[in-house]
Amino acid sequence: DQEKLFRPFFRSALQRGKVPGVGLGLSIANKIVELHGGRIHLESSPAKGARFTVILPYERLEKATGHSRRRIVIIGGVTAGPKTAARIRRLDEDAEITIVEQSEFLSYAGCGIPSYLSGKVASPKALMSTADNTLRDVHFFEFIKNIKIMNRTRAVQIDREKKEILVADLVSRSQSRIPYDVLVIATGARSVVPAIPGIKNENVHSLYSIEDAERIKRLFSERRAADVYVIGGGLVGIETAESLMSAGARVTVLEKDTSILKIFDPDISHKIMEVLSRKGVKTITGITVLEIKKLDGKEMVVTDRGDFTADLIILSAGVVPNSDLGKAAGLSIGRSGGILVNEHLVTSDPSIYAVGDCAESMNPLSPDCRYLPLGSVST
Incomplete structure (x- = not known):
């Protein structure tokens, strides 16, 4: 044996x-x-x-006159970035790994944000915790994983020639430069903001980050938002609608297509609409939002099928790649606007990788690349 x-x-x-x-x-x-x-x-x-x-193989370590440890810098600390850092640490115990993240919050699953709105998830810390309640905060990464964290820090520019990035500390307002041997861009996506007049009114909000959720929760509690309209009937929009309904709001979903959740066949989407209706969520399909007007502290949603008065409006019209840094650095960009990568996630610069929702994905069925902002694909 x-x-x-x-x-x-x-x-x-x-x-x-x-x-x-x-x-x-x-x-x-x-x-x-x-x-x-x-x-x-x-x-x-x-x-x-x-x-x-x-x-085990033995390699003699000669005294180096310069820097000998690989310097790996990851821009983005929400999902794909921390996953990449943890994987690199398992493969290379000596690498200097730094995560640069503009938010205060680290390593959380964005799909849980609607549950935070409803109260099913009690706090942002719960979104950042593992199944055994280990909090993935700065202390966890720096002292448990040996990964340096620079949160509340925004990456401003990538200098490919010098192999360094310019970062800005959002607290002290100071700037500094970080050298890298390998750079990983994991800047995610950002919410689509349709070109609708009034879309930037004070009661209109996107839901993509924990900060977005906290603003909505604050408005929801302070103004006792009773009537909430969700523009967009995709996965996040429907989950958000259900969460706000659970929190006590009257929720209506406005979708311009003929059915919600276009990833499903129409008959499945119709059954989901029936379930939502029984739960108290109203869905209106085949409707186009023309304008949003202020009305006595509320918002009037003007559509091609009539006007609706809302206390709060949530935008859920999809996402686009947050690839501005890569584009400004001269990296190749795909048709969707995502950073173009090969099957190993290497960009047009061999020292720079791109992972997560900022990058396009290789299509296993054809030579084309596709933009698939899904956790199962992007990470």
């Missing part, structure tokens, strides 16, 4: 009923050793026992 010993879940028939376990220990140990470029040698004699020898 020696040649099978390192296979996952393999257990010798002679010991299966005598020794507890599931047969993963040696498999995991062997994989770890292989990742370090080594191997495990087994010597076994019947009735005498076995000896496992771990053989």
Whole structure:
């Protein structure tokens, strides 16, 4: 059985009923050793026992006159950025990894933001916590993962020739430059703001970040927003509508297409509309918003099918890649506006990678790239 010993879940028939376990220990140990470029040698004699020898390559570390550790800088600390940093740390214990994030909040799942609106998720810290309630804050990354965090810091410019980025501290208003050997752009996406007159009125808000959710929660509580209109019937729009309904609002979804949730077939979308209606969420499809007017502290939504009065309006008209930094640096941009990458997520600059919603994705069924802002694809 020696040649099978390192296979996952393999257990010798002679010991299966005598020794507890599931047969993963040696498999995991062997994989770890292989990742370090080594191997495990087994010597076994019947009735005498076995000896496992771990053989690892030895590389002599010469004293370097300059900087020897790889400097990896990641712009973006919400989802794809922290995932990338954690993966790099597992592969390279010596790398200097820095995450630059303009927000206060780190490493959270944006799909949970509507639940924060409804109160199902109690706080931003809950969105940033793991299944075992470990908070992924600055302390977690710096002291547990050995990853430097520069939150409340905005990346302003990428200098590809000097291989450094210009950053601005949003608290002190100071600027500095960070050198890199490898740069990862993980700046995500931003909400689409339709060219509708009045779209920037004070009671009109997008929902993409925790900061957006906190502003909406504050307005919702202070003004007791009873009538809320959600412009856009996509995944986020529908989830937001359901969350606000759970929080006590009367919610109406306005969708310009003939059905909501276009990722589904029309018959499935229609059934979802029926479920939403039973829950108290009204959906109006095939409607175009023409203008938003101020009206006695509220908003009037002017459409091609009549006018509606709203206390609060939530924009959920989709997202576009937040690729401005890459574009300004001269990186190749795809048709969708996302940063163009190859199958290894390398951009047109071999020292720069792009991951997450700021980048286009390779289409496995054709040579074309597509923009798919989904967590399952982008990370």
